[in-house]
Amino acid sequence: MNAPSSQTRFWRPLPWLEIRQSHEMRERFVRHTHPGLSIGLIDRGATVLDLGGRRVPLVAGQAVLIPPGLAHACNPEPSQPWSNRMVFVAAGANWALPEGGQAIVLRDRARCLKLRALITRLCRPHAKWIDAFALMRALKSLAGERGRIRSRPAWLAPIKHGLLAGNGETLATLAQRVGLSRWQLIRAFAAATGLTPHAWLLDQRVQRARELLREPGRSLSEIALTTGFADQSHFSRAFKARTAVTPGRYRGKP
Structure with missing residues (x-):
């Protein structure tokens, strides 16, 4: 049975932006998608990003960018809680990663610290549009790393x-x-x-x-x-x- 979700909360600093912050999370996710770009920051502990045919370990300080429509789940080892933040960008404001792209895992310390600082500013009670624009510019710099766009069958x-x-x-x-x-x-x-x-x-x-x-x-x-x-x-x-x-x-x- 899952532990209570008392340490998980959502808020929406801007109309097209939603943030989930979880401390000592024990819940386990099924594979799912998001209609817009999502950005995950690992604040504490470790997890495994499940992309179906690919499993990617992530540890504190690292980040992942997940394009719209990409099925995934992030779950730690049993009985090992972790803390994380997720930023969800509304569909239609997907910036650098279109639907059909690949997840981008960020392990480089400097880039992760920059992304973390930008998202921390958006997590403030009164986030400003300029903070969102700064994040948008940072994400666009990663556009060339999104990899091959998967084609969708006509049916x-x-x-x-x-x-x-x-x-x-x-x-x-x-x-x-x-x-x-x-x-x-x-x-x-x-x-x-x-x-x-x-x-x-x-x-x-x-x-x-x-x-x-x-x-x-x-x-x-x-x-x-x-x-x-x-x-x-x-x-x-x-x-x-x-x-x-x-x-x-x-x-x-x-």
Whole structure:
């Protein structure tokens, strides 16, 4: 069972910027994506970045830049808590790393210290736009290191659309549309996105829920229903597995 998330908090210093800070984190993440660029700083301890076919160890002082849509998870060894900060840039403001790019791991001390200083300024209660612009310039300097952009198969977009439509079509029916069997589709989808169709759909629902939780006036049960979860309990489990906190804690309520 996961330990309580009492040392994890979110805040939003600018309209398109969200920061998660976690101290002595013990929660474990399932593989997930973010719609925009995300930046991770390892403040204490160590973790392993899981990119599917690649596992990258990270230790305190290092950082990672994760482009939009890249499936990943960061988890330490069991019973070894770690502290970290994550900066999430809204989709559409992705600066240097477009969707389909590769993660950039920063181990160089000087560059990591510079990035850490820029993000620390954004973590202040009253962050300024000039701080965001300074971070943007630093990230653009890394654009040449983003590596090869992965192409997406033509059948992927209609399959994603069918999954999100929620009109009752089975996976077998969707597969038939693109000339694949159900199992062929699952394997091909996982190879293209890093997630199975079911995991991808849960991931998209959680991303949408995060948007709705930032809006006032919506109950958790309404958000669960709107985003396609079977019930509030299912919603809470899926949400915590990808954010480290429950929907209520994400919204800022105990």
